[in-house]
Amino acid sequence: MATPEFRLYNTLTRRVEPFAPADGETVRLYTCGPTVYNPAHLGNFRTFLFEDLLRRTLRLRGWKVKQVMNLTDVDDKIIKRAQEQGKRISEITEPITEIFFRDLEYLRIEPAEVYPRATEHIPEMIALVQSLLEREIAYQAEDGSVYFAIARFPGYGKLSRLDTRSIRAGARVAADDYNKEDVRDFALWKAAKEEDEAAGAAWDSPWGRGRPGWHLECSAMARKHLGDTLDIHCGGVDLVFPHHEDEIAQSEGATGVEFSRVWCHGEFLLTEGAKMAKRVGNVTNVDGLREAGISTSAFRHFVFSTHYRKQLNLTEVALEASVSAVRRVDEFADRLYATRGGTAALAVAADELEQDATAALFDDLNAPEAMGALFTFIRKANAELDAGGKGDGELERARNAFGAINKVLEIAPIKRLPGEVSMSPQELIADEETAFDRGVRDWAEERVAARRAARERRDFATSDAIRKELESRGIEIKDTASGTQWKKVR
Numbered sequence: 001m002a003t004p005e006f007r008l009y010n011t012l013t014r015r016v017e018p019f020a021p022a023d024g025e026t027v028r029l030y031t032c033g034p035t036v037y038n039p040a041h042l043g044n045f046r047t048f049l050f051e052d053l054l055r056r057t058l059r060l061r062g063w064k065v066k067q068v069m070n071l072t073d074v075d076d077k078i079i080k081r082a083q084e085q086g087k088r089i090s091e092i093t094e095p096i097t098e099i100f101f102r103d104l105e106y107l108r109i110e111p112a113e114v115y116p117r118a119t120e121h122i123p124e125m126i127a128l129v130q131s132l133l134e135r136e137i138a139y140q141a142e143d144g145s146v147y148f149a150i151a152r153f154p155g156y157g158k159l160s161r162l163d164t165r166s167i168r169a170g171a172r173v174a175a176d177d178y179n180k181e182d183v184r185d186f187a188l189w190k191a192a193k194e195e196d197e198a199a200g201a202a203w204d205s206p207w208g209r210g211r212p213g214w215h216l217e218c219s220a221m222a223r224k225h226l227g228d229t230l231d232i233h234c235g236g237v238d239l240v241f242p243h244h245e246d247e248i249a250q251s252e253g254a255t256g257v258e259f260s261r262v263w264c265h266g267e268f269l270l271t272e273g274a275k276m277a278k279r280v281g282n283v284t285n286v287d288g289l290r291e292a293g294i295s296t297s298a299f300r301h302f303v304f305s306t307h308y309r310k311q312l313n314l315t316e317v318a319l320e321a322s323v324s325a326v327r328r329v330d331e332f333a334d335r336l337y338a339t340r341g342g343t344a345a346l347a348v349a350a351d352e353l354e355q356d357a358t359a360a361l362f363d364d365l366n367a368p369e370a371m372g373a374l375f376t377f378i379r380k381a382n383a384e385l386d387a388g389g390k391g392d393g394e395l396e397r398a399r400n401a402f403g404a405i406n407k408v409l410e411i412a413p414i415k416r417l418p419g420e421v422s423m424s425p426q427e428l429i430a431d432e433e434t435a436f437d438r439g440v441r442d443w444a445e446e447r448v449a450a451r452r453a454a455r456e457r458r459d460f461a462t463s464d465a466i467r468k469e470l471e472s473r474g475i476e477i478k479d480t481a482s483g484t485q486w487k488k489v490r
């Protein structure tokens with residue numbers, strides 16, 4: 001089968017365009033990461049899942065991917081929180097970073113190749129500001145801060161296509177704006193205040209003590225880890241202006257070459273006004289998903305059921321529909337791997353799946369259509385498995401096609417035949433036990449132990465309450481002579 005053309009929507013040109021990495025081999029991908037002062041919310045994870053879909057699809061196409069996702073670990077909000085709690089910024093950001101990585105694993109988001117921290121790239125940021133000063137598109141203000149001079153960079157506004165005159169008219173003049181030559185100018189380097197020093201958020205620079213501006217972090221870290229020109233730069237649609245516009249200005253201002261060939265942006269997840277009283281409650285982050293018993297597969301299915309450039313509503317009805325859809329996928333996967341042979345029509349259905357799903361994914365990541373092809377295949381394949389069949393090759397064809405497409409969407413745990421060993425650590429995790437299963441197991445074992453302790457102190461009210469709590473999450477327990485056993489029944 002001929003490989004369909006790979007196409008992506010480029011925010012820079014507002015068109016779906018053919019895409020290939022500049023060197024024909026490795027896609028250099030930069031994805032704006034979280035500001036680690038609060039656990040990321042599900043809206044952030046919709047963006048990270050779209051980027052996961054992108055990297056898996058690029059690899060399906062046969063390219064390698066080098067993805068960089070920054071961790072913003074110095075910023076106004078982090079410093080404010082540190083100040084409130086009398087802490088240093090690292091004491092705020094480290095535990096949140098740990099939660100972020102745990103959440104990524106729960107959602108089975110493939111790890112990026114590099115997760116650079118802003119605080120570990122201060123020299124690179126200073127060097128970038130210096131080049132901008134040398135080229136006279138930045139200037140130092142009286143207060144010691146360094147600003148980017150928008151008027152001296154003619155390309156400003158090419159990504160967001162905002163009229164720079166309207167930016168000027170709408171800009172609010174804040175106190176520190178009195179130091180700027182032009183209210184539109186943005187800070188590259190901020191002179192340190194007392195609270196920055198107290199929180200450990202100030203560094204030496206040629207312009208005195210200070211800290212980097214947010215936009216500067218991404219420009220410096222992208223350049224260090226991926227070079228002057230990226231293949232693709234991604235983020236949520238809310239980052240187009242000013243964040244990405246400012247990244248372009250800084251990077252292109254300093255290097256004189258194009259910063260990113262393609263810009264991709266994921267749309268919002270709408271959670272406001274969602275009525276989710278019954279089972280889902282007010283789920284806003286990954287912990288909430290885990291507590292509501294929404295599995296990784298179900299959430300991935302929910303997110304991929306809408307194209308990444310369309311807004312998505314988080315509703316209980318949609319989540320429940322995804323829960324039952326992935327149950328069908330899971331049952332089918334079990335059946336496909338337990339069966340012993342296939343029919344000729346099964347192999348034909350497998351070819352169709354691979355062709356249709358690949359074509360959909362390569363066409364600007366059309367995951368809803370790819371999932372449609374997968375469910376069509378499941379329907380046809382179930383009928384063929386009912387019919388029986390003895391063909392080894394046909395069965396293998398079906399398993400390969402299902403495995404290849406599920407490896408991109410991952411809406412069912414990846415399954416393999418016994419004896420097959422070529423697995424990455426990521427796949428091993430998914431294969432043995434899903435992160436969701438692990439979460440449930442840890443929680444259930446902790447509750448069973450708490451119940452045992454309650455029984456030992458003859459506190460039967462607590463013991464009963466814990467049993468009910470377990471049952472409400474679909475876990476059944478049985479007391480036996482050798483201890484309490486539990487199993488998941490839902």
Ligand SMILES: [Zn+2]
Nearest residue numbers: 032033218243
């Ligand atoms: Zn960024």
